Amino acid sequence: MRDSALKAGLVGLAVGAGVCLALYGLASRRRRRRKGADPGERDRSALLRAASGIPLVSSSGRREQAGMDFPNSPHVLETDDVQNLIYLLESTKDAAIQEQILITLSNSAAFSINQDTIRNLGGLPVVGKMLSVPVANVKEKALNALNNLSMNIQNQEVIKVYIAKVCEETCSAPLNSELQLAGLRLLTNMSVTNNYHYMMTSSIPGFINLLSAGNERTQVQVLKVLVNLSANPAMTEHLLKAQASFLLSLFDSCIKEDVLLRLLVFVTNLTKHMKKDKNTVNYEYNEDSVFSVLWGDSTVCAQKLASLFHHHDAEVRLQVAALIRQQC
Template structure:
């Protein structure tokens, strides 16, 4: 038996040797990363990929390099320069050096996950102007700044999780970048590892004041020692205090410079201006008028108390903005977290959205989703201003196509939000505009019962606004059954009492008239359609409602009498 086992083992060993020596085992792979293709060569390239070739292939007309799990520590010099996708996961790369990928100018995606990367130099991604996807998860990166990504203007998908992030002041620029609304796919799930008080906090949710305190800022930017000479007093703040970057866009970085005013002599070709984390508390009229190319402005963490409308628009709130001014406001809304600035910018946009020309401009510049994102803001005043701006924009039918994505959320906020609040009224006004035509009315079907609840519990202003919305729905025969099927409290009939304010009473009567007209057009009222008990139908066509309607025939107001007599079923 023992002899038989030995024979079997020898057989398998021999087979393994034959398989190992078999030629052409990698004939489908390009010999990249080997020392001239010979296993005996002493070429030093061999240490990067011992015995394993990288694979270059084309898929859907795009060239890939698959060099995963090759124990690489650096990019190899013989890789093709026209690669579009580079897969370098699960290697031994520790440092991304400046210009490491600069010759791969067509690169669209770069997978560096599960390496040992602990340092990324500031120009590591130089030349990657077309890069859209960058995977850096599962590495050893502790600190990173926004500067690293200056050379990747098209980056739209970034993974950073499972790195031991050290969330201190050095990380502030990166975290601010991740939190810009348009960067919704950058850095998701990444969490702080240290310090202890921020452990497991998501980078996208940390506030800048949690990262930087005055003591830490002083350590990063030590103040000059006193020399016994009187300090030089500068009457003006010079822009030369700031850092000027040329690539990929003209940027003036004035962060953390203890500025109390906006610097003078800002170069007119600056596209991005960062004034965050200073002590600017007021903007003077036409502060940025001469910075003609300015597109991105960051004024967060300044404690600004007053902004002249002209600072944002180069004109008053009543003027019509041109496209360039609208673009600046939209960039401002995206880049700042200052609630005062956000609110004033929304008011400016909202007022200008009342002009039909600007309704088109704001849409074409991508402004609707930027404004729409602000209805999620916990600040109720900002939320109200965003809803008001969307309301003005919704007058344009083409704009409604983009605004309809917010209808369900607005409905839920109206129903669950503070009763009779400014936010609730703003939401109701937007829903009323969105239901002027029949195109989007069906989106409100599941909220009709709740809207009736808001109607019967709200104050006079809320009642009027809900009735305007319900009147829009009642004019559409397709919505008749959904209205009549809604469960409505019997207190709804109190709206038909003689002492109810005229503007409420007339709208309640018109609602009944519209529904009755729709039923009569389809000859359904005579057939007594069936709806559940407690429904609007059972209230409107019950005995109590009929008695209230007859009593209103003697109402003191002529308009109310006319409305009653115009309803065919109540004519004498």
């Protein structure tokens, strides 16, 4: 009974800023009073005893989408509060507790000052280690936390070491799952600049596969990554070599505008870079490659674009016109 009550209290750890601050204030005071004792054991005991009085709260109202401003989260966490959160995350093996702590860190990381504090206290590697926990919910919450933390350029320099792992988890996750979407959101942030594109090169076939097999939400998210990659001339050849026999089927008025617009930008970027670098055209491409599908039979592509030129959405028509101008 005692163990059950303790676990129930810990699972509620991440809800309510006032409760969190009270918890860690108490924990910090207990740590200061117990000088001379074994810090690891004493710290953990104090945190667990303080947490045991927190009631379990339903998770139905949690706001977890990366990059959002969470009105119920603390605007600024004290250094001791962040330090204790990181300590708990690093020391516990309970997946439910890990998940709740990651939600708290993710929410707090919506504010830039907390992003710096978490980095300065060594929290990024602790969150990154959660990507190796064999529990999908924990991985998803870790990706959400890293996504918010990646809004900070200095944090990106630390997070970059996890790009290969994130790509692997994203491409192998259950199709259209929240875990997959969380990975794609983080990769979108990490691909805004050209700095880390080379770390994603080997995953381009996986991204293309998600574009083919995924639902609309997945297609939009993966296209955000592909558009970022296509803006970098150094990635042009890698993208043109990718196998995408289905690509022209997406150039259709029945495709949702959010998908279609990003696809058109993706192709426009590749076209622009090809015009500047003739070497990409001279490369020998497979018949199902992006290059061969789009430009192997230019008549088919031209017919598709001509049809889209009469699309009901003005933005789509403008982007089609921009692509046609690049091809001239």
